Amino acid sequence: MKKENKLVADLTSFDSNVLAEFIASLYGADTFLDSKIERLLLSKDTDKLTKLMKKEIASLKRSQGYIGYYESADFSNKISELHYEIENNILPKWPDKAFKLIEALLDTAENSLERCDDSNGDIGDAYQNICLLWLKAASMSSAPKSGWTNAVKLLAQDNDYGILDPLLPNAHMLLSEDELRQLAAYYENGLRASLTNKYDCRADFRWSVNLKGVAEALKDPTMYQQAMLLVSPSPNYIQMEDMAKFCIGCGAYDQAMKWLEGDWGTAQWDKPNATRLSLLADCYLGLNQQDKRRITLIELLDISPSYKNFQKILPLVSAGEAGQLRVKFIASVLKQSDSYAKLAPLIQLEEYVQAEEIAIKDIDKLANYSYTTLLSLLKLVPEDRHLIRIILLRCLLDDILTRAKTPAYNYGVDYLRELDQLDTKITTYATLPVHADYMLQVKGKHGRKHSFWSKYNTQ
Template sequence: MSKKTLNKTNLTALGADALAELLLDVTKGNAAQQRRLRMELSASAGTADVAGDIRKRFATLRRSTGYVSWRKKGAFARELSDLIGLIRTSVAPDDPGEAFDLLWSFLQLAPSIYERCDDSSGTIGSVMSDAMEHVSGLAPMLTTDCRALAERVFEALQDNGYGEFDGAIPALAEALGSDGLARLKDLAQAVEAEPLSEADLARYDFVDDPEHQRELAQEARNRSACMILQAAADLEGDVDAYMARYSAKQLTFHTIAPDVAARLLAAGRANEALQIVEGALTQDRRTVFDTPELTQVRVECLDALDRGDSASEVLWEEFCQTLRVDCLRQYLRRLPDFEDIEAEDRAKSVALAHPDIMMALTFFLEWPDMRSAASLIEIRFAELDGNAYYILNPAAAALDGDYPLAATLARRALILDTLDNKRSKRYGHAATHLAECDASDGQINDYQTHLPHAKFLETLRYAHPRKSAFWSRV
């Protein structure tokens, strides 16, 4: 191996003095990296020093108000992650209690952090989840009074606007113990027993019906208490107490029913679990609130009741509607040898004829079956949604080489959608797609019923002669 290769062995050979000078030079002008170095120096000085410096950094983060742009968000998230890593490696081994306090303080920073950046990608949320995971790892080593810990958790859950403390109760279950859980339940039940205040009602003063106004206000006021009681019931294995937190109507929601049914099933109450699932299915079957989990738990209920044939029917019906790969795989696994081949061919015929061509294309890409994906595009080209670049881009890349006509048609759909709908921000991508179509032209011997590349280019110039921002890129 070359002595110039950047690896630990070669860098160590430079010596401590050379590396120190190099680090000072590399981090010059980079505040984040300089903070990291100072933290590492504190860590070498001892637990108390590094904990103190971490708290100082937390104080700075709490006071900061400047917006973190998307360009800087990655570096910001790495710094936050480094702080958690420092707590885990330099504080937790010697002082678990101090490490817990630091992680808890970090989670309390969530509102000020989220208010400073757009976390639609979930980058910051992942860091918060890591912090809670480390809290869970520390729980067995904590010596905090369980009732005091319960009160601390309860207080945090009252102001949990970004969900940073959602997993606190299961994470700290071992440290809370039965006494801590009992204290949490007492606090939550006390909240539910309190009469509604004028401020609670004022939040819903736009509601005309006084009774409905009270219902909404009570549900909002009791939301945290309800979560606490459900989490406690879960830890105690009390399915009935968990279910009792939901109204009969809520138990029909597709976001709630699978969760409740799964708990009943785990408790050996398959009949009741199936009733919950069927109650949810009485609602509109295909809604935006439908979840694959509902189908999965329904299948598990039927299997637990020795109704395997019915479970297979459910899987086939779900596949025919949604073309979900996991449903078809489960269905095929249940069939006797050799019958699965015929069933797979039947499933592909269903997909080829499915009214939603983008759903069908997604299925063939995931299965995978590139031949069928190509046939689908070639036969039903006019139905392609050119705005679905997240499907058509990977489809074109996967079809390149073996199926150049289908790849070209997928790219044409993207180009046409971009130009027809004046999506000027995508003109650069459209020009690239057109160049890719040109490159594939020599590989296509038969365009079938579709326009040859030269003719397609001619129609584009005729239809969009004034889109100079596009043509200048071609």
């Protein structure tokens, strides 16, 4: 934000004619930028801007081209730009026109999501934001003859892609408490009828989810609980976690604690009891019962030795007890089988010698970690911890080159150049191959990836 404010301040110092000529010179270079310039020029003429927006939304609706993963961010920005123009330049002056535009924009979601790789969720997020704008615009617009409650009910029926997930939890932006409770009664009656018919468990789920959504809008833990228990009279630990979190979010700590009684046990890839203790500690925090919170957090650290859990305890114990807990925590970390579970807390505790030993020992395991996991580890390592950085940078570079991810070659070049720089600073590679030998290995395996090497050799 500071950088943006400085840019605005610098631009205001220019003569308006200079800026106008500069903007004109950009026109025609990029279709996305052209649209922004056209909308800027029409921002004072709401009628013409509305017509332009209708045209762009119609184009979005009928477009058929596939949008790959690496193009999805730009596409979501395009959708967000339309959102911005409607919200800021049309809605304040013409709410009814803005509402119709928002409905039309929301209607493009199915076509957009059907033809894109939205693995990162950017496009879905953009449409969820439009769903929230629908509520805002509706609250400023003329109500339909059948009323807004019915309009919300009809819209919520078509949520196959999850873009309307924010609708009911935020319906208080539009509906009164009485209207929300009428809507809740509709969903509860529908749920009970569906359960009686025993026809379609998916229908049961939809009725329950919608009832939960209204409960969120009302911040009503009893209603939320009812929506869950009607479908699952004996909830599993995931459902109990959901219920406890909702109660905590509503400040209903006593109700939350009812769901946190007893041991939740363990699962193959999960630690349910750690989750239970963490939520229980949150309840004690909300109830200002610090001694019980301290005891609970110590128990949590025993079964889930993470740096985050260790940090939670420190303000609640003496310096002497903190030292004892640190020693015990490190011992627990070193017993972990997962390399990340060992390395991350050791780096955060600045126990770099032990971290380096583990990184060298587990280098083959680290090489099989996902790119994002490796990157998250690298972000924890200070620049002066050369050996750990070298190990992680090599793993990241090998991952990019092995998978031949050409769109990521720029990142790979950055990693290799950092490895070049670290070679001039490091005093010992321990048992690792030195940089020259590593480079021979990389070129031996990936020497034919010419697009990568051309980028690397371009200084």
